[in-house]
Amino acid sequence: MIRVTVWNEFFHEKNNAKVAEIYPDGIHTAIAAGIAQPGLEIRTATQDMPEHGLTEEVLNNTDVLIWWGHKTHRLVEDAIVERVHASVLQGMGLIVLHSGHFSKIFKKLMGTTCDLRWREADEKERIWIVNPAHPIAEGLGHYIELEREEMYGEFFDIPAPDELIMTSWFEGGEVFRSGCTFTRGQGKIFYFRPGHEMYPTYYNKDVLKVISNGVKWAAPVQTEKPVFGKSQPLETIQAKAE
Amino acid sequence: MIRVTVWNEFFHEKNNAKVAEIYPDGIHTAIAAGIAQPGLEIRTATQDMPEHGLTEEVLNNTDVLIWWGHKTHRLVEDAIVERVHASVLQGMGLIVLHSGHFSKIFKKLMGTTCDLRWREADEKERIWIVNPAHPIAEGLGHYIELEREEMYGEFFDIPAPDELIMTSWFEGGEVFRSGCTFTRGQGKIFYFRPGHEMYPTYYNKDVLKVISNGVKWAAPVQTEKPVFGKSQPLETIQAKAE
Amino acid sequence: MIRVTVWNEFFHEKNNAKVAEIYPDGIHTAIAAGIAQPGLEIRTATQDMPEHGLTEEVLNNTDVLIWWGHKTHRLVEDAIVERVHASVLQGMGLIVLHSGHFSKIFKKLMGTTCDLRWREADEKERIWIVNPAHPIAEGLGHYIELEREEMYGEFFDIPAPDELIMTSWFEGGEVFRSGCTFTRGQGKIFYFRPGHEMYPTYYNKDVLKVISNGVKWAAPVQTEKPVFGKSQPLETIQAKAE
Amino acid sequence: MIRVTVWNEFFHEKNNAKVAEIYPDGIHTAIAAGIAQPGLEIRTATQDMPEHGLTEEVLNNTDVLIWWGHKTHRLVEDAIVERVHASVLQGMGLIVLHSGHFSKIFKKLMGTTCDLRWREADEKERIWIVNPAHPIAEGLGHYIELEREEMYGEFFDIPAPDELIMTSWFEGGEVFRSGCTFTRGQGKIFYFRPGHEMYPTYYNKDVLKVISNGVKWAAPVQTEKPVFGKSQPLETIQAKAE
Numbered sequence: 001m002i003r004v005t006v007w008n009e010f011f012h013e014k015n016n017a018k019v020a021e022i023y024p025d026g027i028h029t030a031i032a033a034g035i036a037q038p039g040l041e042i043r044t045a046t047q048d049m050p051e052h053g054l055t056e057e058v059l060n061n062t063d064v065l066i067w068w069g070h071k072t073h074r075l076v077e078d079a080i081v082e083r084v085h086a087s088v089l090q091g092m093g094l095i096v097l098h099s100g101h102f103s104k105i106f107k108k109l110m111g112t113t114c115d116l117r118w119r120e121a122d123e124k125e126r127i128w129i130v131n132p133a134h135p136i137a138e139g140l141g142h143y144i145e146l147e148r149e150e151m152y153g154e155f156f157d158i159p160a161p162d163e164l165i166m167t168s169w170f171e172g173g174e175v176f177r178s179g180c181t182f183t184r185g186q187g188k189i190f191y192f193r194p195g196h197e198m199y200p201t202y203y204n205k206d207v208l209k210v211i212s213n214g215v216k217w218a219a220p221v222q223t224e225k226p227v228f229g230k231s232q233p234l235e236t237i238q239a240k241a242e
Numbered sequence: 243m244i245r246v247t248v249w250n251e252f253f254h255e256k257n258n259a260k261v262a263e264i265y266p267d268g269i270h271t272a273i274a275a276g277i278a279q280p281g282l283e284i285r286t287a288t289q290d291m292p293e294h295g296l297t298e299e300v301l302n303n304t305d306v307l308i309w310w311g312h313k314t315h316r317l318v319e320d321a322i323v324e325r326v327h328a329s330v331l332q333g334m335g336l337i338v339l340h341s342g343h344f345s346k347i348f349k350k351l352m353g354t355t356c357d358l359r360w361r362e363a364d365e366k367e368r369i370w371i372v373n374p375a376h377p378i379a380e381g382l383g384h385y386i387e388l389e390r391e392e393m394y395g396e397f398f399d400i401p402a403p404d405e406l407i408m409t410s411w412f413e414g415g416e417v418f419r420s421g422c423t424f425t426r427g428q429g430k431i432f433y434f435r436p437g438h439e440m441y442p443t444y445y446n447k448d449v450l451k452v453i454s455n456g457v458k459w460a461a462p463v464q465t466e467k468p469v470f471g472k473s474q475p476l477e478t479i480q481a482k483a484e
Numbered sequence: 485m486i487r488v489t490v491w492n493e494f495f496h497e498k499n500n501a502k503v504a505e506i507y508p509d510g511i512h513t514a515i516a517a518g519i520a521q522p523g524l525e526i527r528t529a530t531q532d533m534p535e536h537g538l539t540e541e542v543l544n545n546t547d548v549l550i551w552w553g554h555k556t557h558r559l560v561e562d563a564i565v566e567r568v569h570a571s572v573l574q575g576m577g578l579i580v581l582h583s584g585h586f587s588k589i590f591k592k593l594m595g596t597t598c599d600l601r602w603r604e605a606d607e608k609e610r611i612w613i614v615n616p617a618h619p620i621a622e623g624l625g626h627y628i629e630l631e632r633e634e635m636y637g638e639f640f641d642i643p644a645p646d647e648l649i650m651t652s653w654f655e656g657g658e659v660f661r662s663g664c665t666f667t668r669g670q671g672k673i674f675y676f677r678p679g680h681e682m683y684p685t686y687y688n689k690d691v692l693k694v695i696s697n698g699v700k701w702a703a704p705v706q707t708e709k710p711v712f713g714k715s716q717p718l719e720t721i722q723a724k725a726e
Numbered sequence: 727m728i729r730v731t732v733w734n735e736f737f738h739e740k741n742n743a744k745v746a747e748i749y750p751d752g753i754h755t756a757i758a759a760g761i762a763q764p765g766l767e768i769r770t771a772t773q774d775m776p777e778h779g780l781t782e783e784v785l786n787n788t789d790v791l792i793w794w795g796h797k798t799h800r801l802v803e804d805a806i807v808e809r810v811h812a813s814v815l816q817g818m819g820l821i822v823l824h825s826g827h828f829s830k831i832f833k834k835l836m837g838t839t840c841d842l843r844w845r846e847a848d849e850k851e852r853i854w855i856v857n858p859a860h861p862i863a864e865g866l867g868h869y870i871e872l873e874r875e876e877m878y879g880e881f882f883d884i885p886a887p888d889e890l891i892m893t894s895w896f897e898g899g900e901v902f903r904s905g906c907t908f909t910r911g912q913g914k915i916f917y918f919r920p921g922h923e924m925y926p927t928y929y930n931k932d933v934l935k936v937i938s939n940g941v942k943w944a945a946p947v948q949t950e951k952p953v954f955g956k957s958q959p960l961e962t963i964q965a966k967a968e
Binding site: 331350351352353354355357358359360361363364365366389390393395397399401402404413414415416424425426427468469470471472473474475476477479480481482 | 573592593594595596597599600601602603605606607608631632635637639641643644646655656657658666667668669710711712713714715716717718719721722723724
């Protein structure tokens, strides 16, 4: 059983009629419902909850955290960011969606600005699979097509990903590394581009398939916790003449 | 169910009394028995069988192929190597063990000589985990210790691995990239260093754990078979003035 | 001084009037002239020469080999491919251009089919820089635009490149990893996509800039030749009880 | 001309007689003298200077910054760390030496704890080259041997490096990824392990060779500064029916 927490800033849905119409119960609820399946135990959390819904207890019981944020990144408390960061390094998987590229937690894990080009212009996106051996590509066709999405374009200021799985084509002329994996400590991170709040992207079955594949890929494995600091030698060290 | 074929050249066991004593039924049988567990359906094949035991039918029913060879690499028929190569590109996982580094199939997949330094001197090897987020490290401690092994030392002439999971320390002063992953086409490849025929390495529970972790990691996922060649445009291409 | 050999199959220019008009002295001559600059000593070689112009003596005096081939890949002699392969592993840089993706030497170095989607439709290509720290991107803008090119689309069946520097957008809806680096042994390899024979791509100053940047990046450095085989221990190995 | 700034916390040399004896003018001065050569313009800066010697003006005139720190990492002002971070993303090269692994700037760029195992036991280190194609390995033998060094052991909590160039063997039984490259934004970063203050490591000619190779590799190239934010389309976007 993989325990998933879907986190959402939950701002646009309460402040924009069109978004509210698309996601009446919030993006988090749509994602949670969309990826529901045997083997996943899913809960949600939102920024307006105490400790943003990410208490020690919640994180200790989360195998994979899915993150959607956009408008209120700066209002996420640094102490909670530190807590999530520690959890990732200790093995909690993290799926960062769309505008989550600019979240404090993603920037902290990447070490870069995570900036990019963008445009809202009702344009077509086609997400090509460039690594057909990867479990995150399971069950997809050669590409995912989204009739209307926000454009994100290169240069995307992230470290070179460990694995590049998907690359987007945009109608307006740009490309983007849309499906990227990273490891940090014992934790696995998957960044997945689509999901502008003004479009019903999180009802698209291919998009949901990628997210649930990502959850399975990012779930922690029972590896040994690293030991750091002063260490006794495992072999005899020869005394040396001065 | 993952269908595993353990392939062995099966030469030393029939030509060297000491090896025969350690592996009376062959290295393949020891590995097959050692990784046996629910979820794996395991068969063996050896070089002396017709088509080296790797008929079309066997390969079509193999999810992961484990390869051990050493003395008779050059006697493996090129046609069979081509067949295995095609299977890997189409998604069959491949675990290459120890002296399999010099097999035709590994060299063909890597594009390099796959050469290295070596020494048989009854020396200690300590294999350190350098990627504790990786499923192939599941259930291990911080390192695996083998009291006696053959030394393999750098430079190991392979392409930079996609993921480096383990690095060996040798008593005689060398290091080696001992656990390396690669993808080729839809196939995943894991090279794992230990397993000299003169030592009972394939009875070591950590070594067996790595091999079975590798099998699970390398098992094919149901990704879409790539389509190549002439392609119709997906968007309208503007006529251009000469 | 970097000694460059520009190799061309030199077939289309002699068999197609339109290509002959664009490249009257051959693609090799256009590239050689286009990248000429202080610090580069450039010669050319073509497939119709004895030993395809790639004698031991030529290769021993080549720091970086540029390769363009398409129609007559299969007529390149295997012995010459082996010779070029050995030179790359020993440090000679290799720049593979456009349809060179299907050359024997590139396939041998990659270990995969190197297949891809393609289309000749007079369409626009825009090559985005996705690694602005890389010397191969020196002096370029954010992208290179080519009004008419052949389309190459994903999945491109190569190993994950060591570094991805450029990604193409095509008017017809595809993307492609257009600027990729690899190392094999002591040699550095750069694959660069553009250059269909029916278009004057090798007169484009950005394309030429990338090729000359590639030459400088791929030029061999004086690293120590690896030593392989049986090795004496560097440290005392303890005698062990049976 | 590459403009290099060698930065040192300069604490141990003023507070420990043995260190003062080895590096009477500070580690920074020894490194600056040791890598001096035509083509490098070298200055030094220390933590006790105003703004730690890293004013806007200094950074604007630095192509590559070399960083040695250990005891007083926490006293480096956050504002200066931000400034160095911005410079790296804009292309300044960064060479992080030895205990600089725990500096604020390295941790910020990596996004991880950068923790490791360590031991001071007068033990032998042998640094093996595992990438003989890399310019940072230029002019070295197959390994560098240091008779006495501090041990650093795995797991080293960094992201998987873009390139692994060197791996250390330690007498006491550990291994370590000792020469690692990363890119962040337009900047290139090289981490190099050796250099405990209690040993004369920065007088070793191979160690100095690696540092000067690193400087040349990390020097900025004139790539185009990325543009971020709202972007006009480069192609016509079709109006879509509601």
